[in-house]
Amino acid sequence: MFLTGLGIILGDSLNPVWLFQGKEKMRYMTIVNSSTKIFFTLLIFVFIRKADDYVYLILYQSLGYLISGLLSIIIAIRIFDVRYRIPAWKDIVFQFKDGFAVFSSTIGINLYRNANIFILKFFVSDAALGIYSAAEKIIKGIQMLTNPIAQSLFPHMSNNFQSHSFKENLKTLKKTSLILCVILFFATIATIVCAKWLVWLLCGHAFMDAVPLVRIMAPIIVIAGMNYTLGIVGLVNLNKAMLFTYSVLVAGIISIATLLLTVSSVQIIAGAWAMLTAESVLLLCIFGALIYTKHVFKRSTSQS
Numbered sequence: 001m002f003l004t005g006l007g008i009i010l011g012d013s014l015n016p017v018w019l020f021q022g023k024e025k026m027r028y029m030t031i032v033n034s035s036t037k038i039f040f041t042l043l044i045f046v047f048i049r050k051a052d053d054y055v056y057l058i059l060y061q062s063l064g065y066l067i068s069g070l071l072s073i074i075i076a077i078r079i080f081d082v083r084y085r086i087p088a089w090k091d092i093v094f095q096f097k098d099g100f101a102v103f104s105s106t107i108g109i110n111l112y113r114n115a116n117i118f119i120l121k122f123f124v125s126d127a128a129l130g131i132y133s134a135a136e137k138i139i140k141g142i143q144m145l146t147n148p149i150a151q152s153l154f155p156h157m158s159n160n161f162q163s164h165s166f167k168e169n170l171k172t173l174k175k176t177s178l179i180l181c182v183i184l185f186f187a188t189i190a191t192i193v194c195a196k197w198l199v200w201l202l203c204g205h206a207f208m209d210a211v212p213l214v215r216i217m218a219p220i221i222v223i224a225g226m227n228y229t230l231g232i233v234g235l236v237n238l239n240k241a242m243l244f245t246y247s248v249l250v251a252g253i254i255s256i257a258t259l260l261l262t263v264s265s266v267q268i269i270a271g272a273w274a275m276l277t278a279e280s281v282l283l284l285c286i287f288g289a290l291i292y293t294k295h296v297f298k299r300s301t302s303q304s
Helices: 002-014 017-022 026-047 051-080 089-098 100-120 126-162 166-193 195-202 205-217 220-236 241-266 269-303
Strands: none
Touching: 002 051, 017 026, 017 051, 017 126, 026 051, 089 100, 100 126, 100 220, 100 241, 100 269, 126 166, 126 195, 126 205, 126 220, 126 269, 166 195, 166 205, 166 220, 166 269, 195 205, 205 269, 220 241, 220 269, 241 269
């Protein structure tokens, strides 16, 4: 299963999502990803007939990712007239340096968001770890439904930021964040109210102990959405990517510290509180970075 699952990594690497985002032509990605993944999901219902067939599940997922990646490359060549070539070494170095802040902050977020299960396994039973993992997957699954909205904002606002003043950009960011916040707020409330139903539907009766964990982590839906919008879309496009990286570092340290200090007393509940604390701290740091950026801009404007 592990070896067949490597196709997911290869297919995801082949898929030039960044190109379609930058060109603001995400409809092509939507069509390709939806059609291929729906098709291979149907294969699961057709060919997986007994319990032992679970070993083929990740194979079908890998095929979906691979075909999606290959189709995306064909579309990129046909629609955008893309030509593939080996880049010069100086171009590679430049891209690594230019994108280091975004890269390191993204890696940092993924590390602390996925560190909880790794740390918890040293303190709790496998059964308890399974309960926590189920709750975390439900929250991340709901986030995935809203992620395309936030991700589609990045190239559009990046392009918009280049042609408008700093003051106008902050106003646009504030307006966009408010609209997204309202949408994610209602998604959060719905998750809290429907937590029992979600756990029962997605995990079964054996995982009903995950309900309080889902409710604790539910605010992450709106908080993490704001972190992406104000951090990646906002600070990065305002050329303050390093401030976002420092914010992620602080949030990661607090997340791990919170988990280690509380896990012995509250067990898997510690994982939920640690993740919620980290996302909340990150949001506060981002707010602070934006206020600092606005203050620096006002000071430089008054001096000039």
